[in-house]
Amino acid sequence: MQRREFLKTSAIAGSAYFLFRNRALAATADAHIEVLLGEPIATIQPEIYGHFTEHLGGVIYDGVWVGEKSSVPNVRGIRKELVEKLKAIKAPVIRWPGGCFADSYDWRDGIGPRDKRPRRTNFWVDDPQAQKLPNTAVQKFEPNTFGTDEFVDFCHQSNAEPYIAANVRALSPLSFDQWVEYCNSPAHSTTYADIRAASGHADPYNVRYWGIGNESWGCGGNFTPEEYSNEYRRFTAWVPDYGVDPRFVASGPNQDDVDWTTQFFEDILHRRPIRPPFGWSVHNYTNALEALNFNDQDAYSLFYHGTSTEAIIQNMWTAMSVFDREHQTRMVVDEYGPWYGPGTEVDPTHIFGQQITMRDAIVTAFTLDIFNRHAEKVCMANCAQLINCIDSLFLVHEDKFIVTPNFNVFEMYAAHQGAKAVRAEFSAPSISFTDIVKPDRWGPPRQGERSVQRSLNGLMGSASVNGKELTLTVVNPHLADALNTQIAVRGGNAASASATVLASSDIHAHNTFEQPNAVTTKSAQATASGSTVSFTLPPMSVAKLEITLS
Numbered sequence: 001m002q003r004r005e006f007l008k009t010s011a012i013a014g015s016a017y018f019l020f021r022n023r024a025l026a027a028t029a030d031a032h033i034e035v036l037l038g039e040p041i042a043t044i045q046p047e048i049y050g051h052f053t054e055h056l057g058g059v060i061y062d063g064v065w066v067g068e069k070s071s072v073p074n075v076r077g078i079r080k081e082l083v084e085k086l087k088a089i090k091a092p093v094i095r096w097p098g099g100c101f102a103d104s105y106d107w108r109d110g111i112g113p114r115d116k117r118p119r120r121t122n123f124w125v126d127d128p129q130a131q132k133l134p135n136t137a138v139q140k141f142e143p144n145t146f147g148t149d150e151f152v153d154f155c156h157q158s159n160a161e162p163y164i165a166a167n168v169r170a171l172s173p174l175s176f177d178q179w180v181e182y183c184n185s186p187a188h189s190t191t192y193a194d195i196r197a198a199s200g201h202a203d204p205y206n207v208r209y210w211g212i213g214n215e216s217w218g219c220g221g222n223f224t225p226e227e228y229s230n231e232y233r234r235f236t237a238w239v240p241d242y243g244v245d246p247r248f249v250a251s252g253p254n255q256d257d258v259d260w261t262t263q264f265f266e267d268i269l270h271r272r273p274i275r276p277p278f279g280w281s282v283h284n285y286t287n288a289l290e291a292l293n294f295n296d297q298d299a300y301s302l303f304y305h306g307t308s309t310e311a312i313i314q315n316m317w318t319a320m321s322v323f324d325r326e327h328q329t330r331m332v333v334d335e336y337g338p339w340y341g342p343g344t345e346v347d348p349t350h351i352f353g354q355q356i357t358m359r360d361a362i363v364t365a366f367t368l369d370i371f372n373r374h375a376e377k378v379c380m381a382n383c384a385q386l387i388n389c390i391d392s393l394f395l396v397h398e399d400k401f402i403v404t405p406n407f408n409v410f411e412m413y414a415a416h417q418g419a420k421a422v423r424a425e426f427s428a429p430s431i432s433f434t435d436i437v438k439p440d441r442w443g444p445p446r447q448g449e450r451s452v453q454r455s456l457n458g459l460m461g462s463a464s465v466n467g468k469e470l471t472l473t474v475v476n477p478h479l480a481d482a483l484n485t486q487i488a489v490r491g492g493n494a495a496s497a498s499a500t501v502l503a504s505s506d507i508h509a510h511n512t513f514e515q516p517n518a519v520t521t522k523s524a525q526a527t528a529s530g531s532t533v534s535f536t537l538p539p540m541s542v543a544k545l546e547i548t549l550s
């Protein structure tokens with residue numbers, strides 16, 4: 001046999017072998033993933049892995065701030081263990097002071113000597129959970145112990161960038177200019193820089209991210225889109241730069257309100273054009289009644305409704321592109337997560353506090369996957385909220401501290417930060433379930449409830465590449481079935497693969513102060529051969545595959 005002929009024959013034999021082998025694998029696999037290395041999406045901005053802290057319930061007081069004299073280990077009053085954990089997950093950015101609180105907050109109350117700061121009525125004073133608390137509760141009447149200096153210190157200790165939301169409902173653009181001046185004017189240049197220096201911070205904070213209001217269609221002022229775009233102009237026109245190039249985030253729609261988006265962008269880019277905002281804020285909570293008491297149908301329903309974040313991102317992007325053809329503005333999903341009724345908070349002062357189960361970890365994980373898959377559209381996201389609140393990573397009270405399964409998700413997904421998202425296709429049998437649709441998702445069962453047959457994707461995830469490292473994160477939302485999964489790496493070979501898995505045999509599983517490690521990650525086996533990686537995803541699990549490309 002001629003050498004050429006031999007090579008041809010052996011190539012055919014080789015491909016037949018691989019084809020056969022792949023068919024054999026395909027026959028035994030329940031699920032398939034194709035990672036297309038040659039189809040990059042965009043760099044995943046680390047800020048997609050951001051957090052949110054509001055003066056609400058136990059988030060700031062008891063959560064972040066324990067005070068310098070506390071027996072709880074702290075650095076300048078800030079909870080030490082929290083900071084260590086934020087560094088571990090490379091928290092890139094933290095949003096503050098709200099939320100709805102932001103549009104009732106006067107930043108001047110929170111600067112200068114702490115013992116001289118005024119007490120004010122907290123935005124959340126009339127919340128039913130707050131009403132049960134005594135009037136001495138900081139959750140009702142804000143002592144302003146934690147202000148701008150403490151927040152920036154918290155960010156600096158955690159290696160995160162501060163993202164501050166301005167009060168558009170009740171303060172003026174001048175007051176906003178002065179807050180920027182307080183944070184960013186050079187040492188000893190202004191009276192506010194001197195006040196900052198007197199608190200021990202001569203050097204400017206160089207805060208880049210500024211939210212122009214919060215939910216301006218609702219608690220942030222009940223504005224119409226026209227009114228809000230006028231406010232946006234007034235608040236952002238000629239704000240001093242101080243060499244920081246501030247990045248303004250405009251207050252976007254309530255969930256899928258495309259009209260709000262269209263009217264805002266038409267106004268500021270067409271009717272009377274100004275510089276487009278850096279970010280367009282989008283909020284999307286997935287509401288259900290109970291954090292711990294739920295059945296399989298409820299879990300699938302939450303998953304199904306949680307995936308609406310993807311459609312919202314796509315719909316907003318389309319609406320924005322009508323006026324912002326170059327896509328100068330990208331999306332900032334600065335509040336998201338599953339949100340339940342009260343009853344599972346670890347302390348009565350923790351308004352909106354809730355337990356976090358495997359169900360929430362799954363929603364949080366596939367939401368982060370959605371952001372990765374739309375890395376060209378989403379430039380920041382902030383999970384609501386960091387600690388003792390809605391979709392928290394931490395539950396703490398006084399000296400008790402636990403991480404929730406959401407923390408494990410952020411820990412696993414940190415590998416995506418700054419990597420290049422690449423297209424990946426996920427296929428597995430879809431999950432069919434009966435969803436109970438209520439006129440009001442929050443409310444008790446009532447007349448008008450109807451059942452709808454729905455279908456949920458059986459496998460979700462995202463992929464990114466950093467040099468030779470391919471990170472693939474995957475969610476199996478099925479509550480009973482494991483997925484024997486075959487991953488095809490198109491355009492490369494897998495030299496080795498390892499897996500980390502967050503799973504439990506019970507979707508209700510969660511950590512408590514008594515059992516802090518009931519849910520945690522484990523290493524698992526993944527097999528790499530040529531361009532194929534094989535791995536079994538347990539039921540109701542989140543997994544990270546780290547694949548080294550050759």
Ligand code: AHR
Nearest residue numbers: 098099100101214215384
């Ligand atoms: O995160 C709790 C609240 O939800 C925020 O204050 C507000 O922005 C949203 O409605």
